[in-house]
Amino acid sequence: MKNIFYYLAIFLGLALTSCEPMEDIHDEVNSKLDNERAVGDITYTLTEDDYDDLGLNFPNFNSVDDAKSLLPEFLADNYPNYGSKSSANITFDIYAPLPTERSLIVYEVTTEDYDANEETERFDNFDDEDQIFDFLEGKFPDLENRTLVSLTYEFYDGRPNTFNNGFLFVDGEFTMIPGLSDEEYNLLGERFSNFSNEDEADEKLPLILKEKYKFENLEAGDIKPIMFKLFVTDEDDVDGDGSTTDRTTYSYVKYFVYNGSSFEPYGNTLSQSIQFGNIDGVWIPDNTIRYTLAGSDYSVVSSTLMDVYAGPANNVGRFQSFDVRSSSSNYWNPSMLIEAMNVVLDNLMPNAEEGQQYVITFAAYNGAVVNQELSLIKLNGEWIINE
Template identity: 25%
Template sequence: MIFKNIKFIYALLLVGVFACDPMQDVYDDLDKGSTGGVTSDVAFTMTEDDFELALPIAENGSDSSSMNSFYNFTDEQARKYIPYILSEKFPQLAKGSSANVTYAQYQGSSSTANTYSRASVYTLDAEDYESAGESVGMAGFFSPSYPASAYVPAILLAEVQDPTEDQVYGVSYKYSVTDPEFDYENAGDQTVYVEGFTEDISAYTVKEVSGDLAVWTYVIYSDGSAQGSGYSGGAQENEEWLVSPEIDLSGLTEAKLHMSHVTRFLDGNAVSDFLNVKISTDYTGDIATATWETVSFPDWVDGGSSNTAVEVEAMIDAYAGSKVTLAFAYKSSSTIAPRWQLAEIKVTTPGSVGVIAEDPTNMTDYYSYSGGAWSKDNGAYYLTAADYDAMGAPGQYDNFSSSVPADPYIITYLKTNYPFAQEEDELVVVYKYYSSSAGATQTRSNLYTVVGGSWTAYSAVIDATLLFAFDGTAWVPDNTIKITFGAPDYTWISENFKDKNPGGSSNMGTYGNFSCFEWSDDQIFDAITSRLDVIYSSIEEGQKYQVTYSIYCGASSEPSLAVIYQGGAWEKL
């Protein structure tokens, strides 16, 4: 009795040890396989060590990196290398064995997200805002009463040549949360420079070219004027220039020269033969070495009187942004000595309408082309500077980086800004990312989807499962789905085959299995595949199933039926 008890206790200990490992039965079978092999089904999740098993047969650097750096496979790599891993890991398994392998699968970035981050971006300019109407043109931005979506489609239609169907374009523009109000007080011409010669002409320099007369003098007419005259007891041959100080037109884009003056005694001769206004950007004191161009006044005619000056104007936009010098070149001959009185010299630039509104911010929206028209695409959102600021750390540089990863911040942003998003709602978020390896800030994006009530980021690496079968020589990928029929399946067949097989259905309703005395092989095939049609409402072409079912033929057994769905019908394997 004592020895029997000891043996019983030892047996219990063995049961306890092996019951701790759910794979122990498999391992036991594998040990048996060392004397001839065993057919078994195994399932496991690959570890880093498993990935490294395939390193000896890596075909290129990309494959090596997948195995020993990233520990993931593409679907193609998995089908190529996992068979080798299985042969190394389970050498004892025999023909008919299967392995259900879960591994980290690299599926790449979201193609939906890439559509937006890789889209061309068009930035609106002043002409685009002007095309949207007077208010938008004067403001230089869009606002609630003048939304970008009302005007951008027409702008893109004019700017994008030969767009393709479903093409996506980003549009960068300025937007204010308040409508603009306009202050017209400074809308007229603004004076940049003025000289009225009210007391003397000392601000200007007289440069003698030829002749002995002092041509340019100060006179009191028209509240003071600079006067050029070559008359002294008669016409005298002379040339003399009156040169202005340097006039700063820096920062301007437009400029206009105004001249209030009197010209007399030209006696029908051309003005330009005797009187000219010159302009230079390189005058340093010597008129002979400077480069001069003549300013053209379209409406300059001989006229006026000493007390009534006339004003002429000339556009000098070509010199806006520079520093210039003006010269009033007077010439007389022995027969013609005109009188030229300069009452006022002035340079102006167009004023601007004052705009009162909240400071505009830079925005980017996406538009897609379809059926000959552009329309706003709401599938993506481009983060603004204000968004980065609201997130905290990303606001320092308005971008994410390896130390400030995008997904956690964006998910929190979406929870806050889209609180009523529904299950499976999705949105692409486009953002800036500083890549230290590239040394540059890049445009990136990701797809975010509501799953289980929470925003979830698309992952480039997911858990995937592949089924492999051992054909006696090698492991081959197998898409077979294995299923064992239970009570609900037999109940369904019993209810739905009453017309086709009344006796078999009745028997199945009583015993919960097939009876080979009531069901033929073809009837069993029909019943099982009909049930599969119900269990799997959407069956892909080429999908295999292995169905284990219960049958009574004088004794109960559980055979398997292998079938494949192809050509829209079921076939036995």
């Protein structure tokens, strides 16, 4: 019996003393595996199937924070061979609806309305947009949220005009939504000042929007609202005749987004991108920008540091590479390289925010020209090594 306990004690002792070496071995293996994984840059746009795989009901996220929470697992599953210092720029859609009408008021400003305001009574028209908003606030003081007022009024801007524009009441304020004139409906092939259905509106409104904003410096992603009309059943008795079965003209708000060459219906989603970095095998959202020095960057370093490091600065400007041989009279030691990268980044991004990160690839000469990297972060106004 004593022998049994003796051998058991030996076995337990071996097991206990073996734990720590085994953990060290596992850590070493994991580290080696991570070092053997690829280091690369991923650029990817999510597809509808990707959103399904993420367990989402729609092909978009509700917020950027949701994307930051779910995408690391997506990257780990789809790019298992990418290791530390890899980066990924992922483009995705977020749900970003814009307000439209829930109820409608159709109103034409009368002579009595103009006469009630000393600024408009003389000529029975508006001549300043502020007058329109003042009128609306006085005329409709208790509107429900997202009420659209389809307003017809006279406006003088050097010549008299009759306009029909929308004014959408959202969160206590009116926003003007430009409408179409009778002439614009005719230009689009309509006999009357309305469309037959929404599909027709979607097809034709981009044409008039491009004309309306032809003198504006549009950029891809710009969103423009417009009010359009359909001839529909008057379910809300908008015309006030007591019937909800007749047909009349209703006004609607719709948004269109400029894609760089034309307008298309806005689908209530915005395209966003997030940069992720791989640290110790884990993908985390980060703001790292990877940048490779161009010829002009070496020239900036050379001219800026010529009075400080004459030989090395002249050499880097001439050969477009940093001499990293410690035996060379043109040697760029680690602290000098950081100083050089400060010159580059301050020139490249003078207004970079605190915490901005860069991975800089530069040409180095160690007997042959090779690429080397420095990982930097901006802290206290200075670019330092990002550990």
